[in-house]
Amino acid sequence: MNYKELSNLIYPELAHTPEEYEAMYPARELPEGAKVTRLGPSPTGFIHLGNLYGAFVDERLAHQSNGVFYLRIEDTDDKRFVENAVETIITSLDFFGINFDEGVTQTGDIGTYGDYTQSHRGEIYRTFAKELLSKGLAYPCFLTEEEITAIREQQDAAKLTPGIYAGWSKYRDWDKDPAIEAEIISRLEAGEPYVIRLKSNGAANVSAEDAVRNTVVDAVRGELSVPENFQDIVIIKQTGIPTYHFAHVVDDHLMRTTHVVRGEEWLPSLPIHVELFHDLGWELPVYCHTAQLMKIGEDGNKRKLSKRKDPELSLDYYRSQGYHPAAVREYLLTILNSNYEEWREANPDAPIEDFEFTCEKMSSSGALFDLDKLNDVSKGVMLRIPAADIAAWLGKWSKEFAPEYAYVFKDMNYLEQILDIGRHDARPRADLVYARQIMDFISYFFEESFEIVDEYPAEAAADAEEIISRYLDSYDHSDDNEIWFSKIREIATDMGYAAKPKDYKKNPDDYKGHVGHVSTVIRIKLMGRAQSPDVWTIQQIMGEETVRARLSK
RNA sequence: GGCGCAUUGGUCAAGAGGUCAAGACGUCGCCCUCUCACGGCGGAAUCCAGGGUUCGAUUCCCUGAUGCGCUACCA
Numbered sequence: 001m002n003y004k005e006l007s008n009l010i011y012p013e014l015a016h017t018p019e020e021y022e023a024m025y026p027a028r029e030l031p032e033g034a035k036v037t038r039l040g041p042s043p044t045g046f047i048h049l050g051n052l053y054g055a056f057v058d059e060r061l062a063h064q065s066n067g068v069f070y071l072r073i074e075d076t077d078d079k080r081f082v083e084n085a086v087e088t089i090i091t092s093l094d095f096f097g098i099n100f101d102e103g104v105t106q107t108g109d110i111g112t113y114g115d116y117t118q119s120h121r122g123e124i125y126r127t128f129a130k131e132l133l134s135k136g137l138a139y140p141c142f143l144t145e146e147e148i149t150a151i152r153e154q155q156d157a158a159k160l161t162p163g164i165y166a167g168w169s170k171y172r173d174w175d176k177d178p179a180i181e182a183e184i185i186s187r188l189e190a191g192e193p194y195v196i197r198l199k200s201n202g203a204a205n206v207s208a209e210d211a212v213r214n215t216v217v218d219a220v221r222g223e224l225s226v227p228e229n230f231q232d233i234v235i236i237k238q239t240g241i242p243t244y245h246f247a248h249v250v251d252d253h254l255m256r257t258t259h260v261v262r263g264e265e266w267l268p269s270l271p272i273h274v275e276l277f278h279d280l281g282w283e284l285p286v287y288c289h290t291a292q293l294m295k296i297g298e299d300g301n302k303r304k305l306s307k308r309k310d311p312e313l314s315l316d317y318y319r320s321q322g323y324h325p326a327a328v329r330e331y332l333l334t335i336l337n338s339n340y341e342e343w344r345e346a347n348p349d350a351p352i353e354d355f356e357f358t359c360e361k362m363s364s365s366g367a368l369f370d371l372d373k374l375n376d377v378s379k380g381v382m383l384r385i386p387a388a389d390i391a392a393w394l395g396k397w398s399k400e401f402a403p404e405y406a407y408v409f410k411d412m413n414y415l416e417q418i419l420d421i422g423r424h425d426a427r428p429r430a431d432l433v434y435a436r437q438i439m440d441f442i443s444y445f446f447e448e449s450f451e452i453v454d455e456y457p458a459e460a461a462a463d464a465e466e467i468i469s470r471y472l473d474s475y476d477h478s479d480d481n482e483i484w485f486s487k488i489r490e491i492a493t494d495m496g497y498a499a500k501p502k503d504y505k506k507n508p509d510d511y512k513g514h515v516g517h518v519s520t521v522i523r524i525k526l527m528g529r530a531q532s533p534d535v536w537t538i539q540q541i542m543g544e545e546t547v548r549a550r551l552s553k
Numbered sequence: 554g555g556c557g558c559a560u561u562g563g564u565c566a567a568g569a570g571g572u573c574a575a576g577a578c579g580u581c582g583c584c585c586u587c588u589c590a591c592g593g594c595g596g597a598a599u600c601c602a603g604g605g606u607u608c609g610a611u612u613c614c615c616u617g618a619u620g621c622g623c624u625a626c627c628a
Contacts, residue, residue: 042628077627145626161555162624195626208556221558237626244628268557268623291559292621334577338566341577363566365559366621373565373578379590427591457588488587501586519587531589 001181007133009188010140010196011126018131021124025113025254034067036258038103039093040074040248043085047092048314049332049369050263050293055098056332057261057290060357062101067258070103072251073117076241092315096325113255118247125242128250128280129196129235137279138235140194141171142187163231164197165204172199172232193238200275202230214274219259219288219359229271245269249276252285261288264364288359293335294366320401322435324385324393326352327378334377335370337361349384379430387420388412390432397435405439407448417541418442421533429533444527445542450550454530459513460521463495467521470494472551477544481536492518526550 001009016024028036037058041051062069073086090106093099102111109116132138143151143164155162166172174180187194203212211227218224235246242250252260267289277284318328329352333340336357343355382390391412398405408415419442422429432438443449456464474487489499492515498504504514520530526547532538539547 040628044628074628141626148626156554159554193626197626227556231624234626239626241626243626248628263622264558265622265628270557289558294621335565341565342567345577367566368564370564370578376578422590425591429590431590485587492587514587516587523588529589533588533590535587 001175001185003136003175004134006140006184007130009185010133011130014127014130015123016127018127021127021254025256028068028256030068031066033065034258035061035065036068036070036256037062037261038070038072038252038255038257039098039100040072040251041089042077043073043075043089044082046082046085046314047089049318052093052096052098052315052328053293053332053336054261054263054290055093056329056336057288057357057359057362058259059098061259061261061288061359064353064357068101069099070111070113070255071100071105071116072255073104073119074244074247075117075119076237076244076247092319095319096315097329116255118251119241121247121251122240124254125236125246125250126240129242129246132198132235132279133196135279136175137199138196139171139174139199139232140184140188141169141197141232141234142184142192142194143169143171161205165200165202165230165232167204169197169232172197195234195238196236197232198235198272198276198279200230200232202228202271202275204230214271216270216274216284216287219286220290220362221364224267224270226270226274229275231272233272235276245272245276249273249280249282253277253280253282257285259288260285261290263292264289264366265292288362291363291366294368319397322394322397322401322438323374323378324381324390324434326385327374327381327434330381331374331377333357334373335363335367338363375433378433382432383423383428383430387416387423390419391415394435394438402436402439407446408439408442414445414541415442418445421537421541431533444529444532445538447546450528452524452528454524454528456524457513457517457520457530460497460517463512464521464525466495467491467518468525468551471522472548475548475551477539477547479536481534484536488519488522489515 028034030036039055039058041047059069061067071090086104087106090100090104100110102113103109103116115121129138133140141164148164151164151168152162155168170177170180171184174184208227213225213227216224216226233245234243236242248260251257270287270289274284330344333352333355334344337355339361340355347354385393391409394415395409395412398409419432419438431441439449443451455461460467470491471488474491476483479487493499495518496512497518498507498511498514501514501516504511519535523532523535524530526535526542527538
């Protein structure tokens with residue numbers, strides 16, 4: 001029996017030939033330089049910051065080159081499937097502004113290079129597996145788990161590289177041994193389970209410097225010298241489903257992906273992909289192996305973001321804390337491209353799309369996620385969003401994640417005024433960070449959440465009652481900021497406080513305290529806390545009634 | 554164990570064979586100031602180690618260390 005006959009025995013009837021698939025999915029007609037990228041999540045229903053990080057690279061690369069960005073569902077691991085996962089993936093990415101041009105959507109596939117769900121593409125994978133079989137570049141393998149374990153033990157004992165490769169699977173060279181040929185045929189006919197393995201051309205167990213190497217250009221890391229693969233890796237599992245390696249090669253070729261963006265954990269399997277592309281006679285895509293986002297583990301060491309261990313890094317965490325998607329995007333870009341911050345400083349109001357993202361500017365070592373930095377970036381982003389938009393966005397957030405704050409949204413006009421305090425000054429305030437923080441920051445504006453949390457300053461505590469009553473007596477809601485403050489000064493000096501903090505600092509013995517202490521007493525009575533924006537402005541927004549009520553309580 | 558990738562302040566990082574080794578976040582101090590925030594000024598803080606090449610290496614080479622990853626019919 002020759003290779004072709006064996007391939008026909010394994011896959012007797014297939015709808016199309018490889019050539020037909022090539023014709024069905026022709027090279028894309030796109031403008032010069034357009035990049036085709038894809039996101040290929042497994043439907044585990046969990047997307048974290050690291051996924052978003054990668055998705056941004058794909059999205060930017062495609063969209064800034066007028067290319068195509070598509071979503072492919074990589075569900076070749078049947079054990080990991082989670083219900084509704086696809087919906088979760090699409091909606092969470094959409095929330096952060098990641099939109100696909102093609103591929104799987106909630107209402108079916110879009111585009112002519114599908115099907116975009118790997119589990120629906122069995123026929124295609126079989127066709128190309130058959131192609132490899134018929135050329136003697138793949139073979140059926142009946143090794144059982146026990147046999148493989150035994151092989152591994154022998155290899156360990158002999159200090160050889162573990163795995164199935166030349167010399168270890170008797171099925172590899174079936175064509176040279178009639179007995180094995182007969183065994184394969186009879187087991188195939190009996191319907192016994194088997195996998196299809198690549199019959200690698202590489203030489204096994206040669207030293208690192210003697211290994212044959214190929215040069216692959218990686219857009220992030222530059223030239224990579226990748227050693228030749230020699231492992232007979234599985235391309236089609238017992239279930240008939242392809243492994244990632246095979247699906248990646250077939251899909252990215254047929255879907256005409258130009259740039260494969262993936263995490264650096266794939267670097268070690270690059271040799272496999274290089275061989276597969278070569279065996280199928282296809283051109284390699286441009287690889288962009290990105291560094292992983294890391295975090296500090298319990299042991300104080302850096303480690304990869306983990307789905308299991310870091311639920312707080314799930315995208316939902318940021319949504320529920322109420323980080324604005326634009327802030328998360330902005331932060332991601334700052335760690336994605338080292339020249340982004342500089343660009344942003346020069347173009348404070350430009351849309352993010354104007355920034356020219358490049359793989360070359362990506363770091364090849366993993367960055368730690370930095371919440372402080374995110375918060376800082378967020379302040380700047382929030383400043384650029386109009387108060388009305390923030391108010392509306394907060395309302396949506398509250399409905400979904402924090403209904404207990406419903407009272408904040410009863411009067412949207414009131415809320416907008418609150419959010420806008422000090423934001424249009426020459427040196428605007430930047431104190432809005434994320435929704436939960438904002439709820440706390442503005443809590444004193446609402447009777448529902450107003451409470452006295454700070455104590456009067458020691459310098460003025462004894463006089464607090466008198467300060468409040470004098471203040472209330474002199475209070476005129478129509479005073480402008482200047483008159484209002486001159487009255488505070490008057491109360492302060494009257495009662496033995498310095499009109500200027502400097503005077504008090506110079507001669508602390510001449511005064512009980514300074515005007516700041518006096519105004520802090522008022523601030524605490526009114527806002528419940530020692531720190532807040534300008535008192536006069538807050539009073540104007542709160543309204544006379546509330547001000548008088550709080551002062552007289 | 555083998556293989557791969559990485560290594561500049563606490564964090565993110567720029568950088569070139571000769572620099573006072575950018576900048577941002579954080580931190581500390583001062584200034585502005587009714588508090589806070591904003592803003593301004595200033596400080597502390599970094600080239601993993603050892604060899605080699607060189608007049609000179611943080612930069613180039615080697616070795617080691619450390620971290621991360623891969624070593625599945627998971628992706």
